[in-house]
Amino acid sequence: MNKSLFQEWQKHRSKFSLQWLSYMQRRGKVRFVECHDEKVKILAECIEVTESITLKQKDAVRKDFLLVQCAWASDELISSLDEKMRSLLSVLSSECAEIGSVVWVNPAREEDGAVEWARAGARVEEHRKLRNWGAA
Template sequence: MRAKVSRRLVIDASVARAAGGEDAVHPLPKQCRDFLKTTLSVGHHVVLTPAVSSEWKKHESGFAMQWRTTMVARKQSLYVNVPEDVELRDAIDGASATERDRRAMLKDAHLIEAAQATDHTVVSLDEQVRALFSAASTRVRALKRVVWANPGREEEGCPRWLERGATPHLHRRLGARRTVK
């Protein structure tokens, strides 16, 4: 099933690392595999910056490596060179409650920068950094537009969301009120 609108998704290496093969039965590897398969079949694009590509190559599972190769072959991968956004990083630095929080957000700031350069969508399993970015969004306005999806959380319904066009619903944006389990 092809989406009417193809979205450009920044998919974190955490998803690539967790994606299991066709025989995976445990929930997380299966959910990540199904998310990647749905992304491919629906026709969305994966955004690859040098930093994202490097993380993928270092951490991806065998299934994720095959998936990425297929995405490239089908021209569903978008290579972009996104410069470091000093203003964003300074704002994140100023919005950090602790040094540990600051380091965690700056480590993943490249995901936000890539999302801002494309369709404002990050896909990641990292709920801790999601919560940090969400809290920081009250002071860092640029974060408010970023949609964050976690395919490892069944209640988020990511495959169905992809099939319906990966619309940037308000409830998926950083800063939206939610309860984290």
């Protein structure tokens, strides 16, 4: 988590999410990270020049880029229910290779097998990377 993601979390928190975050912090499972500026610039430039997504979609990517920043600064893993963002980032990964290296799992999609994957050590698997999302 980075400071910006923490602020976003606080803005949209629910009773459950606050309890969960507190639980994870007490157990030392939350680590604050900072993304390298050059990677942030790479995505910003990619968003500016791409014609693969609409202006509205570009705004959405800018808003939710916090997830990718944190992934880049840690283990390159994202677990999220947001399939729209997953698809948008997958599209951008063809123009920005750094995005494509991020692994994305959706714990609500049975076909992602997120629980089993996590129990097995959450290893980086090529088919889970954004560059391969939708490819099959």
